[in-house]
Amino acid sequence: DTQFDPSTHPHRRVNPLTGEHVLVSPHRTKRPWLGQTEPPQQADLPPYDPKCYLCPGNTRAGGQQNEKYEHTTVFENDYAAVLPPPGPAAPPAPHPLLTTEPVQGGCDVICFHPRHDLTLARLPHKDIERIIDEWSAIYRKRGEEEGIEYVQIFENKGAMMGCSNPHPHGQVWSLSAVPTLPAMEISNLKRYASATPASDAPRGPLGRACLLCDYVHFEVGVAKAEGRVVVQNEHWVALVPWWAIWPFEIMLLPYNRHVPSIVHLTTDEKTAFADILSQVTVRYDNLFSCSFAYSMGIHQRPTPPHSDAIPEDQDEENVAHLHLHFAPPLLRSASVRKFLVGFELMAEPQRDLTPEQAAQRLRDSSDVHYLGIPD
Amino acid sequence: DTQFDPSTHPHRRVNPLTGEHVLVSPHRTKRPWLGQTEPPQQADLPPYDPKCYLCPGNTRAGGQQNEKYEHTTVFENDYAAVLPPPGPAAPPAPHPLLTTEPVQGGCDVICFHPRHDLTLARLPHKDIERIIDEWSAIYRKRGEEEGIEYVQIFENKGAMMGCSNPHPHGQVWSLSAVPTLPAMEISNLKRYASATPASDAPRGPLGRACLLCDYVHFEVGVAKAEGRVVVQNEHWVALVPWWAIWPFEIMLLPYNRHVPSIVHLTTDEKTAFADILSQVTVRYDNLFSCSFAYSMGIHQRPTPPHSDAIPEDQDEENVAHLHLHFAPPLLRSASVRKFLVGFELMAEPQRDLTPEQAAQRLRDSSDVHYLGIPD
Numbered sequence: 212d213t214q215f216d217p218s219t220h221p222h223r224r225v226n227p228l229t230g231e232h233v234l235v236s237p238h239r240t241k242r243p244w245l246g247q248t249e250p251p252q253q254a255d256l257p258p259y260d261p262k263c264y265l266c267p268g269n270t271r272a273g274g275q276q277n278e279k280y281e282h283t284t285v286f287e288n289d290y291a292a293v294l295p296p297p298g299p300a301a302p303p304a305p306h307p308l309l310t311t312e313p314v315q316g317g318c319d320v321i322c323f324h325p326r327h328d329l330t331l332a333r334l335p336h337k338d339i340e341r342i343i344d345e346w347s348a349i350y351r352k353r354g355e356e357e358g359i360e361y362v363q364i365f366e367n368k369g370a371m372m373g374c375s376n377p378h379p380h381g382q383v384w385s386l387s388a389v390p391t392l393p394a395m396e397i398s399n400l401k402r403y404a405s406a407t408p409a410s411d412a413p414r415g416p417l418g419r420a421c422l423l424c425d426y427v428h429f430e431v432g433v434a435k436a437e438g439r440v441v442v443q444n445e446h447w448v449a450l451v452p453w454w455a456i457w458p459f460e461i462m463l464l465p466y467n468r469h470v471p472s473i474v475h476l477t478t479d480e481k482t483a484f485a486d487i488l489s490q491v492t493v494r495y496d497n498l499f500s501c502s503f504a505y506s507m508g509i510h511q512r513p514t515p516p517h518s519d520a521i522p523e524d525q526d527e528e529n530v531a532h533l534h535l536h537f538a539p540p541l542l543r544s545a546s547v548r549k550f551l552v553g554f555e556l557m558a559e560p561q562r563d564l565t566p567e568q569a570a571q572r573l574r575d576s577s578d579v580h581y582l583g584i585p586d
Numbered sequence: 587d588t589q590f591d592p593s594t595h596p597h598r599r600v601n602p603l604t605g606e607h608v609l610v611s612p613h614r615t616k617r618p619w620l621g622q623t624e625p626p627q628q629a630d631l632p633p634y635d636p637k638c639y640l641c642p643g644n645t646r647a648g649g650q651q652n653e654k655y656e657h658t659t660v661f662e663n664d665y666a667a668v669l670p671p672p673g674p675a676a677p678p679a680p681h682p683l684l685t686t687e688p689v690q691g692g693c694d695v696i697c698f699h700p701r702h703d704l705t706l707a708r709l710p711h712k713d714i715e716r717i718i719d720e721w722s723a724i725y726r727k728r729g730e731e732e733g734i735e736y737v738q739i740f741e742n743k744g745a746m747m748g749c750s751n752p753h754p755h756g757q758v759w760s761l762s763a764v765p766t767l768p769a770m771e772i773s774n775l776k777r778y779a780s781a782t783p784a785s786d787a788p789r790g791p792l793g794r795a796c797l798l799c800d801y802v803h804f805e806v807g808v809a810k811a812e813g814r815v816v817v818q819n820e821h822w823v824a825l826v827p828w829w830a831i832w833p834f835e836i837m838l839l840p841y842n843r844h845v846p847s848i849v850h851l852t853t854d855e856k857t858a859f860a861d862i863l864s865q866v867t868v869r870y871d872n873l874f875s876c877s878f879a880y881s882m883g884i885h886q887r888p889t890p891p892h893s894d895a896i897p898e899d900q901d902e903e904n905v906a907h908l909h910l911h912f913a914p915p916l917l918r919s920a921s922v923r924k925f926l927v928g929f930e931l932m933a934e935p936q937r938d939l940t941p942e943q944a945a946q947r948l949r950d951s952s953d954v955h956y957l958g959i960p961d
């Protein structure tokens with residue numbers, strides 16, 4: 212009888228945050244690739260581009276003029292996916308299967324830095340901290356608006372990931388409903404909290420077990436030798452989760468204590484956050500010596516209740532644990548990506564190299580950016 | 587007070603097959619696009635390509651030689667994502683959150699036709715019927731293998747959708763587990779069957795309500811004027827579902843009676859299936875005058891139980907209703923696609939034009955292929 216070897220035998224893993232499976236087919240990395248290749252990532256961008264609608268002082272697609280910003284700047288998306296309240300009420304459903312739920316909110320764009328050519332991977336830590344401050348400010352401000360239930364901070368980086376402008380920027384969509392994925396995660400965190408005895412890991416509200424605290428405590432502790440951790444500092448860890456879908460997917464989270472959201476970070480934790488964001492994005496760029504495309508999203512607690520009636524640590528609803536997901540498509544080189552298509556769209560996500568192999572490759576990447584220090 | 591207008595006001599719709607939401611932002615179609623454009627789809631392929639590893643008589647990447655097939659041909663994928671049984675047992679989970687489930691099965695490739703240049707959209711109906719026969723044969727054969735629980739038939743068409751060879755072909759992955767998405771659909775079909783009183787629509791096993799029978803009965807009946815139906819024949823209908831995610835997503839299904847799987851189709855229903863497959867793929871190609879990329883998948887009942895102990899119409903497990911999903915990425919033209927990225931990956935799918943607008947565009951497309959009849 213052969214022994215089960217995760218880097219040889221096809222198997223499925225469960226994502227406890229969503230309850231969904233991923234099919235791992237490690238032997239499949241040998242497959243030749245004759246399909247679509249990606250155009251080379253633009254690496255030689257100028258520090259300022261007069262035609263860029265995000266550079267300081269330039270005019271945007273919608274006609275407005277950007278501030279001559281020096282660090283970060285935020286403005287409302289000229290083509291927002293949701294509009295401010297009030298909106299009309301929903302019509303009655305013509306059939307129980309055809310329901311309509313009106314949704315309101317706002318969409319913000321955040322330019323990370325005036326420099327057109329400096330992504331997170333190339334910014335000094337001080338500038339990354341300013342971005343974190345900006346994220347916190349938007350999360351707080353939007354969260355205080357009447358009716359806003361969730362503030363989704365994200366970044367699409369690279370043309371391959373639908374980004375329409377290489378000027379480093381992220382987005383924030385704030386909605387009157389908790390979107391599907393965070394809602395799913397929160398409901399699984401709740402289920403876990405009420406079904407699992409507390410361990411020696413940090414704990415969530417009411418002293419209950421937190422799925423992410425438990426998971427990450429295991430990964431940075433006894434499981435360290437299994438090698439899913441990519442990089443770790445005093446407060447944060449970046450790892451390729453057990454259930455990763457994208458080839459070099461990373462989850463980034465604080466591991467010392469239960470942290471509901473970005474506004475709960477201490478000054479030290481914020482500094483460590485900037486450090487790990489830099490370390491992760493530098494390793495990503497170094498992996499294939501290119502500006503590494505990804506979508507990134509921050510998951511955290513739905514916007515705080517508008518009253519302080521219940522203290523945070525006694526608030527049963529307060530189960531979210533701050534974490535970031537990075538979903539990068541590249542698989543083999545700067546030009547060959549993984550396609551999540553037919554089987555993945557119709558049945559379930561499938562990956563080739565194992566999460567442990569991916570983490571190893573990322574650990575082996577240099578922590579000094581291949582382009583050196585920018586002028 | 588303004589009235590709610592689905593083609594103006596942002597709203598969310600629920601997909602009852604998955605329980606997930608889609609955010610509809612119809613006003614957003616006005617957004618300018620400066621991002622990545624797709625390379626032109628190859629439209630001038632030769633009928634035979636000596637370098638193609640799927641053309642009749644040629645040698646494949648793995649070294650095997652193809653038959654000189656005249657209609658369709660099937661072979662095992664040289665780089666299968668799952669391997670035949672038996673495999674070793676799973677190791678014990680190192681932590682309750684880190685479970686491993688071994689999976690076995692087989693992966694087949696089906697070449698639709700010897701002609702390198704003829705996609706479904708350009709094949710005569712007789713040849714499409716042969717493909718349907720081949721799908722039925724594989725579904726039956728794989729389903730009879732020990733341990734196989736689900737047979738996932740799909741097609742990735744176009745380089746944009748990860749297809750590595752333009753020679754028209756599909757795939758079949760047969761697994762020892764029901765994958766996430768069909769499992770989710772089936773559990774929602776079951777929940778619906780036991781919670782919903784039977785209507786005058788066709789019904790599932792035990793005379794219970796079937797979510798898809800009910801839905802499609804409504805769409806081809808009283809809702810016809812709302813315009814989600816793209817094309818309909820005697821047995822089948824193609825529609826842009828109320829909850830569509832992809833810009834021109836289509837669901838294809840038989841509407842006259844409850845049909846669990848492809849092997850349950852009558853001869854007439856099979857002929858009508860070939861007809862509607864042709865009509866849909868022709869309209870797709872005509873929409874932007876290109877070979878329209880998509881991923882397609884067939885959802886149907888998990889493989890039949892290996893005993894006939896329970897008659898089909900009394901089998902509670904037999905709730906699946908045969909249907910096909912088409913997930914095509916193009917949005918505005920042959921070169922501008924929709925990216926399901928940051929917000930979509932991290933929060934929930936978002937679409938710009940409404941399903942009703944998409945259906946209108948597809949209805950307005952000609953049902954005669956823009957390239958005319960092949961020689």
Ligand SMILES: O=P(O)(O)O[C@H]1O[C@H](CO)[C@@H](O)[C@H](O)[C@H]1O
Pocket residue numbers: 246549550551552553554555561742747748749750
């Ligand atoms: O098997 P193929 O066609 O080489 O590969 C394609 O389809 C598979 C199933 O959807 C995907 O896993 C691959 O990423 C994709 O490139």
Ligand SMILES: O=P(O)(O)O[C@H]1O[C@H](CO)[C@@H](O)[C@H](O)[C@H]1O
Pocket residue numbers: 367373374375621924925926927928929930936
């Ligand atoms: O808003 P952008 O950057 O123009 O658009 C990009 O991100 C959005 C949010 O993930 C997506 O809906 C778009 O498809 C994508 O192109």
